[in-house]
Amino acid sequence: MAAQWAGMETVAFCEIDPFCQRVLHKHWPEVPIFPDIRLLTKEVLERAGISGIDIVAGGYPCQPYSLTGERRGEEDDRALWSYMFDIVSELRSPWVVGENVIGHVSLGLDSVLSDLESIGYTAQPFIIPACSVGARHQRYRVFTVAHNDSQRMERGIKQQILWQPDISVRQISKSFQDAERRFDSHKSRLCRSLHGIPGGVDRVRSLGNTVMPQQIYPVLAAITEIERLLDCS
Template sequence: MQMLDLFSGIGGISLAADWAGIETVAFCEIEAFNQKVLNKHWPIVPIFSDIRKLTKQSLEERGVDVGTISIVAGGYPCQPFSVAGDRKGEADDRHLWPEVFRLLQEIRPTWFIGENVAGHVTLGLDNVLTDLESIGYTSQPFVIPACAIGAPHRRDRVFIISFLSNSNCVGYQGAQQLREDISKIKKWRKGSFGTTSKLFNDIDWEKRAFQSSFLGGDDGVPNRMDRIRSLGNAVVPQQIYPIFAAIARIERGN
């Protein structure tokens, strides 16, 4: 399986996808510091800077076979929905969901995985789900806190899992199977599987923790504030890993 990673940051989503056996074929990330981190760890994956200029054609011009992209994932900017960002919603000039929606219509991936702050649930999420439904996606949002997987902070995040209902996913039996797989993740989130989910038996927090060379060490960029900002915006890979693992199982038909 191959994925397009939007608003990639320092690669937290793609790292989780790697663990699930999913290959990232392109990044879209505007911050120069983040681009350097991505290039260090995924040196052959092309990076696009501006989502407003990213198109199916521009991907193909850089050698990306768009027809092989089965997942588009990304944490579109949270400022329009966060308290720190004044919760201006669609009136915020940082509101870039329409660009994600445009790309989904162009690429038509089997799966879309979205990530945002928990405040998105009460501001803007309904419109996102309506947009997805209008182009044939069955969607389910839910909130997972980072502390549920052993992180030393709470960090509630809303994740959106969307499946293209008319796709030919191997082993997929329609919206019902999607709901069943999501319900398993919900049980994990509620603690049905214990403090640390059984889904993480092979993904241990300490063993999978970022090394200093990846996040906190010397990446050849001396600006400490860039590193701090990037860390603050990063997706915790362990938070999103069970979603990718479930998708991989569905695609394999087991």
């Protein structure tokens, strides 16, 4: 959703959860979904007619790094950063965006940055809480933004680029607040996390894994603007 706001076209999804797959297919029926990051390769994508990918973005599982979990890092069976790094290494797209929980800062983030830098990317983490874009909860998220087209950058943008919240960001934040108010006015008295209510458990689990699109929108909008400036240089 945030990618659409930023003027980007999504050409593929990688999602293993059946409920989340159905949600993606409902909103983007023409975009193929690859179910397992461990089996996803450049060859698999090319066989599906997908090439020339400009940005690889993904939220690898947070459980290995979450402050509420055992924090086993890469020793956790659910840790999938190494597989995301494999596809990044194969594709060498100009941009990479990774997302995870705040606990990733103290466990594992240094390895992610080191991995990206080892194959020529310049990487920078950003912490953006949901409350900074109008939500009523904190939901801190760490976004790792990496770029590897250094020669183009050097001959392109010479001046300092400063991102400032423009009218579109403020409008998106306001729309989010309006949506929350509408949701509150129609809340059910039943707790949506109660087991036994059809569809409720899958929905709550997926909500727990989500990122507010308003959080990542500034990152994607900045990438779009940088690309525009580079193309004009």
